[in-house]
Amino acid sequence: MKNKIKIERAKKDMTQAELAQLVQVTRQTINAIEAAKYNLSTALALKIASIFETKVDEIFELEEKDWLE
Amino acid sequence: MKSSYLLPYRFKCVGWIIFLPSLIMGLLFFIFNKELPIFDCKVLAISDLEAFGKHHFLTVIPNNIQDEIISILIIIGAFFISFSKEKSEDEYISKLRLESLIWATYINYFILVFSIIFLYEFSFYWILIFNMFTILIVFIIKFNWALWKFKKNTQNEE
Numbered sequence: 423m424k425n426k427i428k429i430e431r432a433k434k435d436m437t438q439a440e441l442a443q444l445v446q447v448t449r450q451t452i453n454a455i456e457a458a459k460y461n462l463s464t465a466l467a468l469k470i471a472s473i474f475e476t477k478v479d480e481i482f483e484l485e486e487k488d489w490l491e
Numbered sequence: 492m493k494s495s496y497l498l499p500y501r502f503k504c505v506g507w508i509i510f511l512p513s514l515i516m517g518l519l520f521f522i523f524n525k526e527l528p529i530f531d532c533k534v535l536a537i538s539d540l541e542a543f544g545k546h547h548f549l550t551v552i553p554n555n556i557q558d559e560i561i562s563i564l565i566i567i568g569a570f571f572i573s574f575s576k577e578k579s580e581d582e583y584i585s586k587l588r589l590e591s592l593i594w595a596t597y598i599n600y601f602i603l604v605f606s607i608i609f610l611y612e613f614s615f616y617w618i619l620i621f622n623m624f625t626i627l628i629v630f631i632i633k634f635n636w637a638l639w640k641f642k643k644n645t646q647n648e649e
Contacts, residue, residue, distance in 0.1 A: 447581035447582065448579045448581050448583070450583070450642055451581050451582070451583040451584075451645075454583060454644075454645055459644075462582070463582050
């Protein structure tokens with residue numbers, strides 16, 4: 423799943439560690455999500471969208487391979 | 492896997508303190524098969540089936556409980572290690588834990604089926620003894636390896 427977390431963080435001048443603390447996960451998890459190595463839960467996606475004051479589908483985008491899982 | 496089912500993080504250290512010495516004692520017992528007389532006592536047996544003998548129910552019998560104590564300590568120690576929270580527990584760690592547990596179950600039953608087909612008599616008996624512990628031990632190895640790989644691959648902030 424593609425995402426724009428890095429872009430949104432840059433807009434807010436936020437580090438991965440700061441975002442991780444706000445959404446109550448580890449920095450490594452944020453790193454894995456940004457690198458599209460992990461498909462996060464709905465709750466976490468909503469939390470991240472809330473922190474960036476935007477909608478979930480403006481941050482996350484389904485890819486072709488996600489439909490095949 | 493909900494973290495509410497997991498033990499607090501401090502149990503992990505307690506688990507290692509119990510598990511490692513017990514595992515060493517268990518291996519020594521397996522190799523040397525020496526029962527220390529200090530562990531001789533009478534025990535309540537719900538079922539006691541003698542080798543080529545009678546089957547008794549709810550009876551008190553003489554027994555050396557060294558192997559029972561070692562087995563229970565290994566299981567308790569491994570259980571504490573396996574099912575304690577990590578220092579930082581989140582949904583990705585839960586995913587790793589679940590995948591590791593499934594993987595350990597697959598490996599455990601593969602070993603068991605292999606043993607059923609190729610090992611016989613007392614060789615198979617010892618596999619059954621080890622099989623009491625292998626699922627937890629394989630899980631501990633797999634989970635900690637997955638955690639180490641995860642932390643190594645996500646070390647640098649991008």
